[in-house]
Amino acid sequence: MYFYAMQTALEDLSKEDLLRVISSRDEKIEYLESQLAMYRRMQFGQKRERFEGDPNQTSLPFDAEPAAVEQQQEAIREKIEYTRKRPNHKGRAKLPEHLPVEEIEIHPGGDLSDMVCIGKEITEELECEPARFYIRRYIRYKYAAKNGEGVEIGELPERVIDKGIPGAGLLALILTDKYMDHLPLYRQKQRFARENIQIPSSTIEGWTKEALIKLHPLYEQLLFDTKTKGYLQVDETPIKVLESDKKGACHRGWYWVYHSPLDGMVLFHYQPTRGEAAAEKLLDTFKGYLQTDGYGVYRKYGDKEGITHLACWAHARREFEKALDNDRQRASHALSEIQKLYAVERRAKQAGMDAGTFKELRLTESLPVINGLGKWIFEELKNTLPKSQIGKAMAYAYARWDALSAYLYDGNLCIDNNPVENALRPISLGRKNYLFAGSHEAAQRAAMIYSFFAICKKHEVNPFQWLKYTLENIMTINHKNLKDLYPQNYKIMAHKSNM
Structure with a gap:
């Protein structure tokens, strides 16, 4: 009955209407085929990864035959001899010149009293030690005036966490491992445990929070300076936040990233939304060149007087x-x-x-x-x-x-807009490791360190060394000289001190 009705309806259409219906159908078919082709190209591998073995396979033997064991041992012996006698490879990487050198002198064995040294051969290799943990103990001596009119004691240096046990180097290591190398705190706790250092998870989380709070004045300076740039690239990326109005669900927050190509400054700014209001704090007073992708929110700012909108x-x-x-x-x-x-x-x-x-x-x-x-x-x-x-x-x-x-x-x-997209990559790697931020405030604190580590990368600054120096000095530096703690300025200072 349905097909009869459809056939009757088509017969009642004029030639022009029929052609229009056919054209619309063909257009829809072509659109769906193109979508299917695109999704096929986006599919990089099969989703099912379960391995199905031979159902007739018996249980594995636990003991090999003696003859097989002897044959394996002979093969291993030959392999060891081969690796010892391998010819030298054609070239080797040049060792870094700035590293300290530990010299080990090796003299021939036996009695050398009747022999004269005629030279030496030098072989170098790159070696390392795991992170070395130690206790820094401040011993402050007290002095009393002989006339009994007062007591003097050595002044304790400013510490990152007052009355806390972590030093600036340990805090810099924790933050660098988490936000630069994407190592979650629980894995860092496992590493401490291997060194027989037992630190509760809540303690490490507290240290991380306190260290990030210390960077807030420098971040506020960066926020102010970013607004004054005449050329900004902008992009945004999502981040899951546990704090949500929906029970059992994560909130979908956003990192808005601003990059100044002329001086390599990068600002991550967390916002709980992707709407127009999210960019107001940075772009409401902005004047100059604004480069973005095709996201509709940017049109409002790109059309403003005093702004030249660049596409990608x-x-x-x-x-x-x-x-x-x-x-x-x-x-x-x-x-x-x-x-x-x-x-x-x-x-x-x-x-x-x-x-x-x-x-x-x-x-x-x-x-x-x-x-x-x-x-x-x-x-x-x-x-x-x-x-x-x-x-x-x-x-x-x-x-x-x-x-x-x-x-x-x-x-x-x-x-x-690729330079600002490159700055977003650490967020993608971080999402795969620690998955989400605990709260909106935690997401914004993470935005601070992401900003400075992105600047470190742009200016080829060692992030651990910069962060350790900054944590040691940010509480005592004159506020007028706060910009001296920017990674690129630290690099200049460190270069001068090494000259």
Whole structure:
């Protein structure tokens, strides 16, 4: 009955209406096929990892035959002899020159009284010791005036946690292991236990919290300085937070990340939402170049007076890459043109061009490519199904064409948002290890250390050494000199002290 009714309904349609229905159906089929192809490409491996062995296999023997044991031992002996007599490899890594050297002198055995030393051969190897734990004991001597009018005692240095037992080095190690190397606190506790140092989990968590609180003044300075930058890249990434209004569920919070490409400053700012209000504290008064992906929240700020909105060519390229299975010919053409733009960027970077020269190169070589690609997209859009993946890729680029071209204004501007995306990677690694933040406050405290460790990475600063120095000095430094504790400024100071 249903199919009869459908057939009757189709017969009643005019030719034009029938063609419209068929076209709509074909468009939907093509869209669904492109989605299926994309999801297949995103599938990197089978989900089921259960191993199903031979059901006829008997239980394993626990004792090998004596002959087999003897044969195995002979094979091991030959292997050991082989490793001893291996020829020298063609090259070896150069040992770092800044490391201390421990010299071990080896003289021939036996009586050497009738022999003369005629030289020596030197062999070097890189060695290490596990983290060394020790107790620092402050012994403050008291002195009394001979006339009995007072007592003097040596002043105790400022400590990170008043009346606490951890030193700045231990706290720096804990924070670096957790937020730089993504080692959860419970694993660090296990490492302490191997050294026969028993520390309760709650104690380590308390130390972490107190150490992060000490960084708050420096973070507030970073927050203020970030607002004054004239060029910012912005992106955001989710983080699970245990504190939630829903019983048994985690809240989905967000780290908003701001990167200043001109000086390598990075700011992580936690917000419980991804809405417009989340970016107000940083972007409400911002003036200059703002580079983002296509997320709709950024349009409000990109359209404000005094802001030039830059889009990201990497995101545009990804949309065309997704369309390879939908329309390989046109997607490949777009990708090859975008590749030409990146070739210009690589050549300028390798040549070490200044901003002025770089701008001229872009206007000479990149601008014609952008103009040609823009005209091609404009023409092709007329003959492309909007819901197809290639149609979406073209529409994404076309809707942001002015923002995609805006990087040509200045040689200091980046072609894409990749630098700020790179700063987000530690969050992804952290999520796989410690999964969530305990509260909104804990997520914001983590944002502080993520900020400074990202700056350390940008400026090639040892994060442990910087953090140890900062924890030792942040409570006594003059507030006017607080910026001296920024990682890049610490690097300059440390370099001068080593000269």
